[in-house]
Each structure stands twice: as structure tokens, then as C-alpha cells.
Amino acid sequence: MSSDTHHSGISGLGEEVLGHTEVKVSQCYQCGKCSAGCPLSEEMDYPPSVIMRMLQTGNPDLEDKVLRSFSIWVCLTCEMCFARCPMSIDIPKMMDFLREKSLNEKKANPKAKEIVAFHKSFLDSIRFTGRLYEIGLFVDYKTRTLKILDDLALAPKMMKRGKLNIIPELIKDRSGVAAIFRKSNKKNKN
Amino acid sequence: MTLGFYPGCSLKGSSREYAESVLAVAKAFDINMEEINDWNCCGATAAHNMNKELSLALPARILSLAEKQGLTEIVVPCAACYSRLTVTKYELSKDPALKTAVTDANGLEYTGSVSVLNIVQMLDKYITPNLEGRVVKPFDHKVACYYGCLLVRPHEILKFDREEDPQSLDVLMLKAGATPIDWAFKTECCGAGLSVSRTSSVGRLSGKIIGDAKDRGAEAVIVACPMCHSNLDMRRDAINSYLGEKIDIPVLYITQAIGLALGLDRKALGLQRHFVKVSV
Amino acid sequence: MAEFEPKIVAFVCNWCTYAGADLTGTSRIKYASNVRIIRFPCTGRIDYMLLLKAFDEGADGIIVSGCHPNDCHYTSGNFHARRRWIMFRSLCDFTGIDTERIKFSWVSAAEGAKWADIVNATVASVRELGPYTEYKKVAKYPEKEVSHG
Amino acid sequence: MDDLIKRAKELIETSAVKVVIGYEQGTGNKTRALFVEKSEDADKLIFDSRCVQNLAAYVTKKEVKEKGKMAIAATLPVMRSIIQLASEFQVNDNNLLVLGITPESKLIEFGNLVEVETFVHQYTIEIDARNKEMLDKLAKMTQAERWKFWIDELAPCFKCYACRAACPMCYCHQCTVDFNQPQWIPVPSHELGNLEWHIMRAIHLTGRCIDCDACYNACPLSIPINLLTKKMLEDAKEHFGGYQPALKGDHLMSTYKPDDKENFIH
């Protein structure tokens, strides 16, 4: 069956999803229970069941829309959809894969800029210190997003309550952690 | 006795009161919490959102270090870290090829022999059997036990409590003298990873949780996850502005609530660090 | 010497494939005359030793056929047969017996045309493979005619 | 194995069993089966790494069975055989007591066969590396090469049936090879008869052979006939989730699953 046929078997992106995550998009019969239970469904451009449907079509245009969607970034991996799915489809795992792919193909939704930036800042913090350095994370995140004013009031309050470390906690084997990043990133340049 | 301890980043920073209360309660029962040497961040949501192998390699390093240190059981109070470590164990046990790839990346031996306990499991196993007679100041309040996502899901892997309407925190709080309420948002998501990047969503999601707790007369919300805590506590302004009212129900870690019941010092439990004043 | 005409023995069940082959006849569909059908009550009755015996005695190819899964007249004879075939075929392959010469199929009582196709395809492929001389050689029947000229 | 000797004596002296089957020193460096019926004979019992003969082959023998209740010094393969035999109603708790010898050479006396089964199920049957390599080698050959391999290997077989005698699962009174109406297997020992005999045997052992190698060890010509059953064991794993002897439950080849998978039936 050719990959451009609408309503084909599993093809295209769906097939990739299967290969990487064992999630078989054809199992979804569109009951919508995931979308009904998803806490972020209303903020999504395509709720989870619609994403599943788009992947089922094997239509390259729709697959592209999935990778460019805001949905995959606003998903919080709270696992509610997976917990209640009658077909036990691991949507969160699939979302992980779609995010990674979207990033690799530079298709991340512009509205998700802050979310992506936060994740990147977060990982950078670990990459360099081995642990999360919250001030560093905030500064880095704010530089990436230019959202200087947001949450500005929070930091001093946190500081006052002893919730922020001025100096990052460093682990000894920082090169080891950096190596993990290097090796894991071999395939995914981001 | 000695248990392994993986605090994770939050417990060293924004949620240090959680660490303080865990250690205080452990100490009260003569349990030595041995921190894993040179531990690293588990990668949290960011890693598995961006890169699968990384999301497994980071937790695997932690488990390897624990093995190296001779620990057989590690307590992971942060629900997110607990979820990442448990999922990693599961994924690596299922797929030998993945295990090889990850151990190669880490350059550390990994056998999967360390068992991972979340805070409820730890309390259940080592504290509650000896709790009787130790409660000097029953935590006599109506409490809403909030489990969040990562303590109970995915059930296939974690196999902890039940997915819908879990009970383990409620049972613990009952033993600490509290009256747990039946409410509807025990396992709804607080917004977690979007805390910084999409505060508005957090206001809405956490708002529903705090709103329901208040409507049903809760005097405190009990949590077992630093992310839940920071969203429900630190983001209270966003929550209140979403709800259009001022709600000042405090949010306590389970270990803080138990600590109070044990009569431990409030400061030792880090209660002064909360944004929402702990008046209970 | 004339073109090699393979000898094909078909082991079939009474209720599906035998009836399917009857339908091929009533539909007047023509197929190669090399095949000889032996009727069994059910594929579950087909003893794998008989397949070896057929090669012993000079068959060049074998067809084994019965009801489709879930269609067995006896509910599960074909399921038992299928499990045995999986193991037997693998063992044949492992001992170097030419499994290309044993065709397994499901032919229902309604599949007259399919039966003709299977026979024709088997005859063609076995003709391609040539006489099964390896087996006959060790069978040591020097006194018997092995060519079909 | 002093504790084995001690226990054997007790069992005989208290008439708990009539015979204890174990190993004794044989000629040369070999060990052989010992049937202890008098307590003083128990001193001859030995156990070491040379004791590989599958003693379970004796528990179905009429001559041994007739003596009365048996006890058997059973290594892991022997215990597996016993569980399979019990599932085929050939032995039971009333006529057999198992003195288990663990892979660490520790003696465990089992109260009943259910306990033996529980013990056996801690281990899965694994084909050893050398034979695994051989199977892989054969798999890589062409069909014609495999044919030559087996015809050559089997050519010297003169149907002494030592393999059959050594096998605990070959307890049938009338083997197919002895059946002569019709004569399924040619009587003379020529290549074809040999091949058919061993194919037949391998099929009959599928889902029953516990991979003890007794057949191979017994073969005076060291023909690797155990490769055939090993291949079946591998296939069982590939197609049907593997084989492990069990007291209750489905036998591999006398049952089926409606969704058994294959790719060759068209």
C-alpha cells in the first residue's frame, strides 16, 4: 500500500511512531476518552484523539501539521489519557517521540517557544552542572525568551524563604554527565 | 537502619523543606538516610520531552551510582524523580539493547538491582508500623490528599496504589489523626512542567484543584511531590486570580504533616518556607 | 526425453478441500493432471509420517490442505494440524528435506478456483525444481523406475 | 554426598521406599546407575560432575517399578523429566520420592511433586553455547548442505536404540519403529530409514524433551541426534512461548492456540 493513500494501513509517521514507541495508531477507534480527560485539551490546537486520527490517515500534510502543532508541546505527560484509554495506547510516549522529531526537523510550533526554551534551559543546566541550578535556569530561560518581566517578583520571595541557591550545586563528575549528553545527542542535533 | 536517599534537584533548591521534613521524620525513627554520592538530575520532564535516550541515561546513572555505593533500596521523595527512575528501570529490564546503549553512554555498570521507593512506600514500610503511640499532636484537620499524576501513573509500570481514587495518602493521614475528605481532584494534573513557561495554564489547572479542596471544606492540602507543591503553593497568586477569590489553604508535604503529628519542630520541618502561610 | 512431469500427492480433508476440489470439477476449471488426491476425514488425521512415505515412494511434491482456521468441521482438527505442521516443517527444513516441495494451504469448499491455482502453482514450481532425486537416492529403490518420462 | 547416603539408608531401613535410585562408581572413569535395596548398599552412592546419566529413564521401567515405592537422586534435568513423566501419568507421589540435587550440589528432599515442579520452574531450559553455535551453523547452511550433513551423520547409525533406551521419555512399550502393520520405518539401517527414525523420534519428543542430552551421551557413535530435539526446543520458544514441563496445563503438541502464527500456509 502506498504511503499517500488516505485511510491506508499504518504508514508514514504512524509507522515511525510504531517503530520508536510500539504505539500502533491504527488501534485507536476514536472514542475520544483521551481528549475528554486531558487537562490541557482545551488549550490544544488538536486534542489527543484528533492527533491520533491525523496520524491514522497517513496523509503527509496532516502529519506535518502534527509535527508543527502546539498540542505536542502543551501536553504535560500527566498520563491521564494512557490510564483511561480502552486500548491502552501509550499516547504520552508517542508525544515524547513527536516532540523529539518536531525539534529535529525544526518544526516546533512558534507558540511553544517558551516551553521549548524552558526545556532547553533546564537540560543545559544539568549538562553543565549535573544538577538543576534554578537561578541559572531562570536567567537562561529569560534570555532565550526575553520574558524578563514575568515571574520577576517570585525570585526574591523564593530567596527570602531560602528556596534558591545563589551558587550552583556542582557534581564532581560533570564531564561524565556532559558525556551522557554528547552521546545521547549524537543522532539529535538540537 | 540505613536507607539510600535520592533527593533530586528540587529538594536541594525550591523544595528544600520537603527534604528537611523527610530527614526530620526519618531521624525521629532512627533511620539514617544515606545520600547517593555525586548524584545528578534525573532529567525530569524536559529530558523525555526532548530526547528519549537521554531521558533514560540520566536516571540510569543515578541507579548505577546507588549500586556502586552498595545501596539496595533508595527513597525518592520527589514523585517526578520516582516516576523517571521507575520507568527507566522498567524500560531497561524490557530491552537489553537499550540497556547496552545506556550503559555505554554512562560508562557505568547497571544491573537493575536497586529498588526504588516513593515517599508513601517508605512511610508505609518503615514509619507507620511504629507510628502508634508516637502521635503526640494529632493532625486534627480536614485534609485533601492530592496525589497528582506521577505517583500513580502509568500504573502498568509503577504498580502503586490504584489509578482512580487512590487511597494510600489518605490512610497515612488518617493514622496521623487527620480527617481525609473525599474529593474529585486527587489525580488531576496541576500543570507541573508548564509552571514557568505557561503560568496561565498552571493557574487554571491548579486552580480547579485548590477550588475543589476549598469547596469541600479542606483545611490543608497534602502532597508528595515538589512540583505539585510549588504549583499549588508558589503559584497561589495565579490560582487566586483564575478563581477570582483569595484562598489561603496551606499545602503541606506528607512528611511535614506527619512531622507535626509527631510533635517535631515547625522550623525543622521547613514550614516557614511556604508562600501560603501554614496556619494549621 | 519428454518434459519432466512431477508426481504430486495431495493430502486433503474431506470437508473443505476435497469438497473444494469437487467444486473445481463442477465449475469445469482445468488444471494440471499431475496431482492425485488422498482423502482424509480431517487435516488432524494427516500423519506426518505419510508425507515422508510419499517422498520415499517417489513423490516429487506434496500438497497438504484443509479447512481455513475456524472453519474446521470438527472445530479444531485444523488448529492441531497447523501446530504440528509448524514443527514438522521446521524439522524437515533442519534436516535438509526440501520444504519447497511441500505446499500447505487452506482451501474451503467454496474455493474451487483456488484449488486449481494451488495445483498449477505446485506443479509449476516442482517442475522447476526437478525430480526429487536426493530423497530417492537415499531411499535406495534401485529396482524401481524413478523417472516419469 | 554423605547426607544422600544417610537419607537413603533411613528410607530403606524405615521401608519408606523399597529402592533408591542413584549413581555409583562404574568401570574406568564412568559412573553408572545404582539401585539401593539394602541399606548397606547405600554406601556405594556417589555424586559428582560425572553423574550426567538421566536416571529418570528407570522410573518407568517395569523391573524397577515392581519393586515398590522408589526414591531417586535427581539432578535438575532428572527432576524436569520426572515432572513431564508425572504430567503423562507415568509417576506420581505414591510411587516416587524425589531427593533433589540442586545445581549447587545441595540435597533437597521434596514432599511432593508440586514442590519439585516449583523448584524446577525457577530455571528455564537453556541450550548450551556449544550446541547453540552448532544450531546456528546449521541454520546458515543451504538446504542441500544440511541434507548432506545429516545423511553423512546418520549413515553409520545401526539402530542399536541406545538413544531410545537412555531417554526417560521413550517409555512406550510399542514404539512406532516397532509397528509393522504398516511398517512405518524401514527395518534395515540404511540412510533413509535412519533419517525417518530420527525425525519421528524428534517429533515425538517435541514438547516433552527436557534437553538432558542422554540420547547423545548414550550413542556409541556420538551422532548429534540431540540437535534435532534442541531445534524443536528452539522452535517451541519461537512459535509457542517456549516449553517447560508442568504437572498441569496444556501440553505443547496436544493443544493449540487459535492464533498460532505461521507464514507458510497459503
Place this chain on the structure above:
Amino acid sequence: MSKIGVFVCHCGENISATVDCAKVAETAGNYDGVAYSVDYKYMCSDPGQNLIKSAIKEKGLTGVVVASCSPRMHEPTFRKACAEAGLNPFMCEMANLREHCSWVHEKGEATTEKAIDLVRILVEKVKYNHSLSEIKVPVTKTALVIGGGIAGIQASLDIANTGHKVILIERDPSIGGHMSQLSETFPTLDCSQCILTPRMVEVAQHPNITLYTYAELESLEGFIGNFKAKIRRKSKSLDEKLCTGCGLCTTKCPAKKIPSEFNEGLGKRTAIYVPFPQAVPNKPVIDRINCTYYIKGKCKICEIVCPTGAIRFDQEDQIMEVEVGAIVIATGFTVKQPDFFPEYGFGKYPDVITGLQFERLASASGPTLGEIRRPSDGKIPEKIVFLACAGSRDPAKGIPYCSKICCMYIAKHAMLYQHKVHGGKSYVFYMDIRAGGKMYEEFVRRAIEDDGVNYIRGRVSRIYEKNGKLIVDGADTLLNAMPVEIEADMVVLATAGVANEGAEELAQKLHISYDPYKFFAEAHPKLKPVETNTAGIFLAGACQAPRDIPESVAMASGAAVKVAGLFSQDELTREPIIAVVNRQAPPVYSSCVGCFLCISTCPYQAIEKEEIKNRNGEVIKSMAKVNPGLCQGCGTCVAFCRTKSIDIQGYTHEQMYTEVMALLNEY
């Protein structure tokens, strides 16, 4: 030495056009053991058959091969002809020269050669044929019907009306089953009890039906035509002959708070009770688990008030044995119960109920006398939500199948609600509407178009209670999966129809098979829907899969016809094509070593263990034995047996081996 006759048929020109029939006959005539060989235009015609008959008599033939059409066509014809001439019919075989040869090949030498081969195979086979006699089994013309729901009632009445005896057993104190609990029935909305109760009374009064309620099957032995069933009649603590059914005891019984099974827990009953007013028989039983006397040792109020002295506290269960020739299983189904839907709060919120509970609310005989009121506070719900597929089509919960009846009863429920609660709002969450059936789709459309039921396509994620309302979180998948939240007063779950608890044990008692969901398995999914693979045992109704009333009734009538067909003869005649375990002289007895692996190969549970004992009663040999009443002759055990101890008549080892030999070696 065999004397075989070969009769080659031209079939007009059907065979002779491509096969040289004379040559076939001539060649066959030269085979060893062939005493007579002839070809003829129409072998099946009278003259043709006479040819065979006279040859048998004149030449003293010991076997016959008719080379003509398919045996599936004329085997009975020629076997009968042989029998008429005094030859055992099983000494006759047919070579299929028409369907398998002349019709499928071109005229030529090869085709004639093939015909010759086909004849030779069967000549050689016939040499090994044995005279066989048909198996005759007497038939006990009484049927046992298990289960007194609508299917069991229908089957009993249909069988009884053909003049045969029926024993109907029912587990509960009354017959009627689930249908008696229903309010109205789709798609006609006629009252369920109005159409059912006359049937129940007919059962009780029918001279051919013996009814035992509060009774269960204990065990079953035997085979078609000859079953022996043990029935446990649970103690009712009552002398039924004395009881007049006045009901005084039930009004005086002090244990009044027992949830009523009939009302699905929405109403209460007493410990001595009649499940519902129209029960048949209309006599009470004492539920000993809840009876004050059995719990505390004193009370006996029922005994005191009973005007006829019918109460029997010391009555014990009775086991009775009956002989029956056929069995109809009509044990029905059940619905999935609480704790299965934690996300819907089922079991936690009293106003989340099952469809069956809704039936009781809507029923005029129900706890609310037909008014739709919430169980929690008795208020009339202003907003009601129905959830389709509550458990069905949900592999994660272990039920992948569609329960089939729910789409229709949901439409009915919503419609009844709209009729009864004016101004009420009803919502149905569904994924597909499966309304295949006469007037079914029209019925659903009526609910939507005329009664204003709101259908929303999507599955509900969860339900929680807030301020006395049930908050239903769903999504509308036809609107980009937009979230839908409904504040409902009551929620009705269309819970999956599942097999009865204990279905597995019953199947094992009956030696019938069941599917992965524990529904009983029919013998063939298309052509034998009411048969099981045990001859003489039939299925009716929802014990085989979820079924609605018309289907259950149709199936019951189908099963009844099968039973009547069986009972139309005094003896059953069966082809002797069955498996046999060999017997040998003592001390061997048989080459069977008793591994009994064959037992699991048999699709019919026809293989049993046979023990041979010595004078002291000790078992000296255990071996397999084929029950000729159950064996259907597939031969699956034959090919499996390592010692070749089982053989099958008509397809013996020798016959099949000989066929292969004869085919490949020319004589």
C-alpha cells in the same frame, strides 16, 4: 484373497469424453485381487446398480470400487446397493473420476492414467477395509433445559409442544430471567412483563414440562440420547405441596432490609420472599443467609403465621438424578458490576446506576412504580446522562467485544425518560450507534428527532460529584474533540453484558467449550449456531453471546427443533467412522501407555481413562478409551498417538499407508 469388483462409470459422457473408461476397466481387471471389472454408461441408474448387485452375488465379491463421481455425491447410493446385495456397505469405496479427473483435465493419455491411478489407490484400500456396523444408540426422549429466562422458557414450550417431556431447571426462586426485570421492550415499547408472564404461566401448567426452581445442575455423564444429569434442588425450607402462596409469611418476616435481586438492589425484600408478584411458582423460599432464624437460632415467625404449616427449617438440599436425551443450555448473561468503573464512580455515587437498574426504575412494578427517581434522594432528575460502552469495547478492562444490545436499550431508556419527565434533558455519549435490526434504526432516529435526546459522539473520561450534581467530563469528537462538561442529576451506564459467574464450571460439567470471555461456544459460527461441539447439547440465548429478546427466542426455537429432530427417532444411527484404542491379550491389554495426551487433542472430550483392575481391585493398567457416543471421527488423536494405539475405522493406518504406496508404485 480379496475378490474385488471395479465398476467404471461413463456418467453419460461426463467421464468418457476425456477418460478412456474401457481402458480403465481393463487395466483394473488385471490387478491382484480384482475378480471383476466392467465399465457402464450410468452406474447410478437402476440397471447400473443392478450390475453391481448381481456381480456381488454371482462373483462373491468381497469389495467394491465404483469409479464415477465424487463420494460426496453418491457414496450413500452405492453403499446402499452393496448392502442390498448382502455386502457390508463399508466394503464399498468410490474413485472420483468425474470431479477430480474428467472435468478438470483435457482428454488424453495423462488423464486416463490418472483415472487408472485413482482406481488403483482405492482397490488397494478396499483390501484393508473391514466390515463395519452402523452404531445404534437409543434415545431417551426427555430434554433438560437449564435456565428459565425467556430463552429457556421458549425452548421448553417448543419442545413440550412437540409432545416430548421437558425438565426445566432454574437457579433462582422464579423463572422469568432478565426479561421479567425489563420495563418496556424495544423497538415497540410494549410492556415486558405483559408479554412474558403468560409464557411463564404456560410453562408451569404444561403437562409435558416439569419445573424445578431453586435448582442447579450438579453433574452430567453420558452422551447424546443418553445423558444422566444430577440436579441439586436447593432447600426452599418449604413444603411446596402444603404452601398455598398466600404470602402471609412474607408480610410478617422481620428481616425486611435485604437488597432485592429482582430490583437490582434498588428495593428491599424480606428473608422469606417471592422475588416479584408475578413469580412462577408463586411460592416463597427462605434465604438462609439473611434469615434471622438461621443466623441467631430464633424467630420462626413465618412458621407461626403459616396457616398450612408449610415451613420446613430442617429441609435439606436434594440431589436427584434424571435421564435425558438432549440438553438445552439457556443460562443467560449478567452485567458488569461496581468497582469496574472507578473513573465513573460506580458503586461510590448512588446516582450512577446500570442500565438494568434503570429498567427497574422505569418499570411500573419497580421500586418507584415507574417514576424515574434518583436512588440517593428520590428526586426526579432534570438532567440525565447515558453512557454507551461502559466496559464494552474496552480491551484495557478485558472486554474487547461489543455487547450488542446497549445501543438499543439506551435509545429506549432515553426515550422513556423523555416520555416520563417532561422538560427533562437527556444526553447519550456514544461512539457508534449499532442499530442493525428490524425497525431498530428507525427507533433510534425517533429518540433523536422526536424525543429530543442529545447524542454526543465521544467517550466520557470521568464522573465526579460536586454540590449534589454529577459532573460528567466528556468530549465531542465530531467537534474537534471539544471538551463537554455536563452537570447531571443521574448517570446510567450501559454496562457490558458478560458471561455468568460460574459459566466456566458449568461448561466443564457439560464438557462443552467456551470462548475467551466464557460465553459458551457454538459448534460452527455460521452453520451450527445452536449446537455445541458435544452432540446432544444445544445453546439458546445470551449464554452464547449478548443477545436481545427476539434473537434469544429465535435461537431457543432453533435449539428446540434440533431437540425435536433428535427425538423423532427411537434410535440414533451413526456412521461407524470413529476412533478405537487397540486391545491386546493380557498382560499387555493394549499398546497404549496411558500418557493421555490424546485427551487434549480431542475436540469432543470423547477420550476417557479406562482402568483395568486385577482381582484385588488394584489398577494394573491405565489406558485411553474412546467413547463411541461422543467421537465424531476426525482422527486428530490418531495422527498424534506415538504408539499408534488409536486407529480410526474407515481411515486406518493400513488403509492410508496403502493408498500412498499404491499411488506411487505401479504393480
